[in-house]
Amino acid sequence: MRVASVVLIHLLTVAVQTPPTKVTGDAVVGKALFEDGGCVTCHSLEDPTRTFGPDLSWIGILRTPDALRRSLIDPNDQVFRRYFTVVVETKTGQKIEGLAKTEDDRSIQILDVSGQLRSFLKEDLQGMRREERSLMPSYASKFSAAELDHIVAYLRTLRAIRPVEEGERTRAIGSVSENIAFFDRPERDAEERSEAMIEALDIPEGATVADLGAGTGYFTWRLAREVGPNGKVMAIDIQQKMLDLATATVKRHELTNVNFVLATETDPRLPEGVLDMVFIAYSYHEFSEPETTMAAVRKSLKPGGRVFILEFAKESRLAPASTNHKMSLDEMRREIEPLGFELDHMLDFLPMQHGLIFRKRP
Incomplete structure (x- = not known):
């Protein structure tokens, strides 16, 4: 189920819309579902720079439980332009979908769902378009409600912002604004x-x-x-x-x-x-x-x-x-x-x- 490797690509593209709610799932079970679904292929937490999808190492702070669940169920709810699906069609009839990595007037590079970087000269393409949808499919039918709760519980544990240490305040106090x-x-x-x-x-x-x-x-x-x-x-x-x-x-x-x-x-x-x-x-x-x-x-x-x-x-x-x-x-x-x-x-x-x-x- 290679397509599952893009399961969470949308999670960093949906604005937080609701406050934190009680997390009822089991994070340990959710971690297993996350890994078995192939998500770690694209979302390494140890070295996010080597992966296809966004860095999820601190998704637990960036996203509330409701926002995470909504992204899994309806990945097209809101998609930022950099995560639009790019579809290219070659003159030989081949169709490839992926994310645009680089583009200029003459060429485009896309990263397809298998993680392969593909380069095309625009003059060799029959067509190219951006679709306002995520590469991630809906998982409403692939995971039960309980399994989604487990995955959300696991994602909420990913809070890798480094801890802060108490220390003296070094910034200057701002003047009271009257503008x-x-x-x-x-x-x-x-x-x-x-x-x-x-x-x-x-x-x-x-x-x-x-x-x-x-x-x-x-x-x-x-x-x-x-x-x-x-x-x-x-x-x-x-x-x-x-x-x-x-x-x-x-x-x-x-x-x-x-x-x-x-x-x-x-x-x-x-x-x-x-x-x-x-x-x-x-x-x-x-x-x-x-x-x-x-x-x-x-x-x-x-x-x-x-x-x-x-x-x-x-x-x-x-x-x-x-x-x-x-x-x-x-x-x-x-x-x-x-x-x-x-x-x-x-x-x-x-x-x-x-x-x-x-x-x-x-």
Whole structure:
């Protein structure tokens, strides 16, 4: 069953859309199914550079259980262009499918499902097309529901991001931003994929959420919409003028489930043990005392509560922010995890940001 070797090629191409759910499968059984299906042929975890498919060594953080299961059942749900199936037809009638590796005006190289690199001059082809589908077939009929649960359980154990060590903070604290025009720029939704990000958090209706560093209310009203009339959002900021703007934004969207809280640099004024999520967008890097603030955040969460932290990526040249207003993935993890939080998963579809979801450790 050689085609099974591409079973997971789609797993790195589907954006996270749902939060982590309880994993009920047996990871040991799932590992055997993964290996017996031939997936290791294309997805070596020891040396991903030598394989046909994407690196799965940290798929357990990049994908939630629901996203993994959905990829196995419906691999064509969403496919990024680099994983489109390329079909070439030679003038002798041969048809080959694979992934494009290199292409120019005169030639194309594709890697077929057997792992063979094939080169073609375009003048020798009868036709060539890209199809918006994955090479991976649906496994809904090949694996039972229980077997899919086992495979998902195994994939969730693949969390090979290196552990972080607690150490002194070396980055400079960012200055408190007052650039209202930047916060409310018209192109922001498209640039940052804000709506997709909020949807991916899958905040349940009726939840209680704090928007810490609410600014002009750009995310506040979206969070209020998500939790619904039975939920509650606390919009927190250290600048009264920002809270005034956030109040106007929420009012403009005709929402009544938001409370506005004026905090200080050392006290976010969070209630204890009542929050389902603390949402921190582009604000963590400005905390003058991040350890103190995050201790208050941890106390505010219910058991198992989540913290979402969004920052422009220091690794990205596209991010429209100065160095002091960006953070690297390592910086975020190194500072936050030792404070009583565990990285649960990441939103990897964001174009120039790090979106990390942490859970409160017991």
